[in-house]
Amino acid sequence: MNRFERKILFAIGLSVFLALGGSIFLARGALREVYRVGVNERFGAELVHGVEARRGQLMALRSSTEQAADAIQWAVEAELARKRAAERLPELLEELLARYPFVTEIRVSELDGTLVTRVSRPPTDDSEPMRETSRDRAATVAARTVRIAVRVVVPEVYFERLQQAGEVADVYSRLQRQSASVSDVYVWVFGVLVFLLIVVAFLIGAIVSRRVTRRVTALAEASRKVGAGDLTVTLPTSATDEITELTQAFNDMVRDLRDSRTRIEYLQRISAWQDFARRLAHEIKNPLTPIQLAAQELDETYEGGDDGYRQKLENARGIIEEEVATLRRLVGEFSAFAKLPRADLAPADLGEVVHAIEASVPAILEDEGGGTPAPVEVHTTTATEPIRVRMDPMMLKRAVDNLVRNAVQAVHPAVPAGRGRVFVRAYKTGAAGVIEVRDNGPGIAEESWERAFDPYYTTKTEGTGLGLAIVKKVVLEHGGEVRLDRGPEGGARFTLELPLLESG
Numbered sequence: 001m002n003r004f005e006r007k008i009l010f011a012i013g014l015s016v017f018l019a020l021g022g023s024i025f026l027a028r029g030a031l032r033e034v035y036r037v038g039v040n041e042r043f044g045a046e047l048v049h050g051v052e053a054r055r056g057q058l059m060a061l062r063s064s065t066e067q068a069a070d071a072i073q074w075a076v077e078a079e080l081a082r083k084r085a086a087e088r089l090p091e092l093l094e095e096l097l098a099r100y101p102f103v104t105e106i107r108v109s110e111l112d113g114t115l116v117t118r119v120s121r122p123p124t125d126d127s128e129p130m131r132e133t134s135r136d137r138a139a140t141v142a143a144r145t146v147r148i149a150v151r152v153v154v155p156e157v158y159f160e161r162l163q164q165a166g167e168v169a170d171v172y173s174r175l176q177r178q179s180a181s182v183s184d185v186y187v188w189v190f191g192v193l194v195f196l197l198i199v200v201a202f203l204i205g206a207i208v209s210r211r212v213t214r215r216v217t218a219l220a221e222a223s224r225k226v227g228a229g230d231l232t233v234t235l236p237t238s239a240t241d242e243i244t245e246l247t248q249a250f251n252d253m254v255r256d257l258r259d260s261r262t263r264i265e266y267l268q269r270i271s272a273w274q275d276f277a278r279r280l281a282h283e284i285k286n287p288l289t290p291i292q293l294a295a296q297e298l299d300e301t302y303e304g305g306d307d308g309y310r311q312k313l314e315n316a317r318g319i320i321e322e323e324v325a326t327l328r329r330l331v332g333e334f335s336a337f338a339k340l341p342r343a344d345l346a347p348a349d350l351g352e353v354v355h356a357i358e359a360s361v362p363a364i365l366e367d368e369g370g371g372t373p374a375p376v377e378v379h380t381t382t383a384t385e386p387i388r389v390r391m392d393p394m395m396l397k398r399a400v401d402n403l404v405r406n407a408v409q410a411v412h413p414a415v416p417a418g419r420g421r422v423f424v425r426a427y428k429t430g431a432a433g434v435i436e437v438r439d440n441g442p443g444i445a446e447e448s449w450e451r452a453f454d455p456y457y458t459t460k461t462e463g464t465g466l467g468l469a470i471v472k473k474v475v476l477e478h479g480g481e482v483r484l485d486r487g488p489e490g491g492a493r494f495t496l497e498l499p500l501l502e503s504g
């Protein structure tokens, strides 16, 4: 795990921890608040109060049945105390039964169990469930004791209500006792969940960050290599995310660096060759005039009568003068190459270059034909709308001129007279203004495409090999590129691409 990865993990961990820690805190607070509202003293007191009230109600009911039983006892005692005892007893009991609605039966019996009298209420068809109890009394009058059993009913619902209220109060007080520990349990469960979440987030973070950091590390490694001068590195761009964009940008940057380094290297090489050409021209040029003069003098001052020898002298003078002329031409080309200025760029229309070439085609054909114009057709075409680039028209014309001359030289001897064709055209692609020069000559073998632009590479007996070198230098100084391949007619095709001006 590297530092970057550790930082990412730390950030993930911290944010998860803060977010979830905060939510634990809030959840705990919320839970406590809920309990505080729901489980408070007053609420509890009310509940207990309710239970007490129900119990009181039941007690009152009970004591009224006791009182009824007492009243019945007294009435029976009073009745028995009369002279004509027990005669009116059933009547009295009926009366009492009518007075107390909750009494269902009154039974008076002797101590040994023999029934004296008994009254009872016929069972009502009321479906309300009742609880029946018996209140037993004893009445003693003049040494005679009777038992009085009073059956009373209390509606079941009173007991149920009391029980329910008791249960609610019970549950409530349990809740109250547990409230602190219950909320703690929730917080604990929540805490464990949070912990698991942190672990999961951590694992996911580790996996994701590893994927990202591995590629970032690869980028860093590649950048180090580029820094150390290795411009051959490229990184795979298979995935589709921001890192891929970065990698793509990195690859583009390395390619641009590579291009500009090749460019700079080529221009440096050209400048070294220019130095060399300057010295060469200088060394050769100086002796040419003395050589020519000496040959002239030898020829002109011969006074002997040997005609054969005179003839030889004249031949030698002719050869020397011809070769000196060739050398002068070469020296001229060398020093022109040596003095080649840097391209001075300004916005202009690339079509102008093609028009200028069109104008100088007759002169070129004249030159290359050696007296009569070379029998080659040169076709020039250019786009109707201007092709705006930054260029040095003179230098660029010179470059295209070199290409047209090479093309004419290539087709002139190789193609039957009158069938030689050279095409020069200017056009525009997405980001480039293009000049293309191609012909229907023999073309250049593919293995020589690189070398063709080297200075002094030539296949011609009187060639200097400087033409294409000049072309490449000029195009590179325009920030452009020159490509060589085979055209549709089978001959060589040169493509000069210059960056378009945005406004153009």
Ligand SMILES: Nc1ncnc2c1ncn2[C@@H]1O[C@H](COP(=O)(O)OP(=O)(O)O)[C@@H](O)[C@H]1O
Binding pocket: 402, 406, 407, 408, 410, 439, 441, 442, 443, 444, 452, 457, 458, 459, 460, 462, 463, 464, 465, 466, 467, 468, 469, 491, 492
């Ligand atoms: N249009 C062409 N068709 C065939 N070969 C060509 C053409 N242009 C250039 N070449 C080849 O490239 C070589 C280099 O050309 P250049 O640099 O102009 O030098 P030079 O013309 O003095 O030979 C030529 O000698 C020739 O072999």
Ligand SMILES: [Mg+2]
Binding pocket: 402, 405, 406, 465, 466, 467, 468
């Ligand atoms: Mg040439």
